[in-house]
Amino acid sequence: MNITINDTTLRDGEQTPGVAFTRDEKIAIATALEQAGVTELEIGIPAMGSRERETIRQICQSLKSAQTMAWCRMAGNDIFLCKGLGLDWVDLSIPVSDQQRVSKLRISEKQLFNRVERGVKLARELGLKVCLGMEDASRAHPDSLKRAAEIAQKAGAERVRFADTLGLLDPFQTFDIIRELTASTDLGVEMHAHNDLGLATANTLAAIRAGATSCNTTVNGLGERAGNAALEEIALAMKVHQHQYTVECNLDLKALQNIALLVSKASGRALAPQKCAVGDAIFTHESGLHIDGLRKDEKNYQAFEPALLGRTHTLVLGKHSGLKAIRHYYRELGFKLSEAQEKRIQNLIIGFSEKYKRTPTDQELYGFLPASVINQREQFLA
Numbered sequence: 001m002n003i004t005i006n007d008t009t010l011r012d013g014e015q016t017p018g019v020a021f022t023r024d025e026k027i028a029i030a031t032a033l034e035q036a037g038v039t040e041l042e043i044g045i046p047a048m049g050s051r052e053r054e055t056i057r058q059i060c061q062s063l064k065s066a067q068t069m070a071w072c073r074m075a076g077n078d079i080f081l082c083k084g085l086g087l088d089w090v091d092l093s094i095p096v097s098d099q100q101r102v103s104k105l106r107i108s109e110k111q112l113f114n115r116v117e118r119g120v121k122l123a124r125e126l127g128l129k130v131c132l133g134m135e136d137a138s139r140a141h142p143d144s145l146k147r148a149a150e151i152a153q154k155a156g157a158e159r160v161r162f163a164d165t166l167g168l169l170d171p172f173q174t175f176d177i178i179r180e181l182t183a184s185t186d187l188g189v190e191m192h193a194h195n196d197l198g199l200a201t202a203n204t205l206a207a208i209r210a211g212a213t214s215c216n217t218t219v220n221g222l223g224e225r226a227g228n229a230a231l232e233e234i235a236l237a238m239k240v241h242q243h244q245y246t247v248e249c250n251l252d253l254k255a256l257q258n259i260a261l262l263v264s265k266a267s268g269r270a271l272a273p274q275k276c277a278v279g280d281a282i283f284t285h286e287s288g289l290h291i292d293g294l295r296k297d298e299k300n301y302q303a304f305e306p307a308l309l310g311r312t313h314t315l316v317l318g319k320h321s322g323l324k325a326i327r328h329y330y331r332e333l334g335f336k337l338s339e340a341q342e343k344r345i346q347n348l349i350i351g352f353s354e355k356y357k358r359t360p361t362d363q364e365l366y367g368f369l370p371a372s373v374i375n376q377r378e379q380f381l382a
Contacts, residue, residue, distance in 0.1 A: 005039065005215060005234070005235075010030060022266075039067060069087065153186065163192040232278050233277060298313070
């Protein structure tokens with residue numbers, strides 16, 4: 001059985017302050033995700049207006065197999081706006097914690113449950129599959145979660161979304177809560193994790209271990225405040241530790257970097273070189289100790305094969321490179337150096353790295369060579 005990745009880059013990801021995708025960008029991202037094997041996409045909020053609804057309609061028309069979902073408040077007007085857009089699912093969101101129910105909605109728990117029942121029934125009448133979005137679920141009483149799920153199921157829902165809206169859980173709390181929730185309902189349970197404590201990926205994996213059958217992700221971890229669980233991190237972690245799970249994540253991992261670059265460009269958010277799974281520098285090695293170990297056996301400094309992501313190891317010279325690394329690298333460039341020349345170049349590389357805050361290019365490494373060495377090579381090649 002596969003875990004359902006419900007990617008919400010086009011909904012919650014776009015709620016990142018300052019991020020605004022064009023219609024063409026949304027279609028391109030949705031198509032790329034579908035081609036990579038993402039089976040479910042949360043693609044927008046119909047209540048945002050006619051422009052948003054037309055974008056949702058066009059995304060639905062452009063996809064061949066992926067299921068589509070819209071996000072709505074638990075309100076009749078929001079739900080009616082989903083009609084005729086081509087959607088498969090709707091996530092009906094409502095706060096379930098006492099904190100938000102009282103201070104935000106100003107309603108009783110009985111009124112909340114009545115809204116859940118009416119909203120789910122209305123969406124079902126429109127032919128939509130329903131996920132009950134339990135906002136601020138991590139601060140709700142377990143009995144409230146169970147009761148909301150029970151009412152939603154009777155009204156026709158197929159799934160509940162457990163939203164750690166403030167990103168306040170840790171993986172141990174998440175495991176216990178989700179295990180208790182999945183044991184109390186026949187509905188599918190979806191984990192929606194935020195990254196305020198840097199634990200969104202860990203919490204999502206813990207939820208899957210505890211029995212969640214679906215999870216929300218965003219490409220590059222986009223989302224409000226510190227963002228959401230990153231698609232690339234969830235997919236890679238589940239592949240590397242697949243023996244730990246009763247479900248599988250069968251995404252095309254080799255497609256992740258291109259998708260990350262696509263979303264980075266569309267969002268205007270630069271991709272960090274060391275970003276897990278998709279950063280340019282994650283298989284780049286400078287330390288002499290590491291390079292020596294990799295040459296002897298890649299498993300010495302390799303948690304998984306870069307080929308899993310369609311990548312390879314890259315060796316560079318920098319401040320932490322030893323004489324062996326310098327000797328090897330320059331031999332690859334076609335130069336044989338004396339020990340004195342290697343030490344001189346090592347000092348030049350250290351100075352360069354400290355001044356420019358990067359590793360030198362091959363062309364710049366040529367510039368560190370004495371003219372006599374370059375002339376000898378050119379005479380040999382001639």
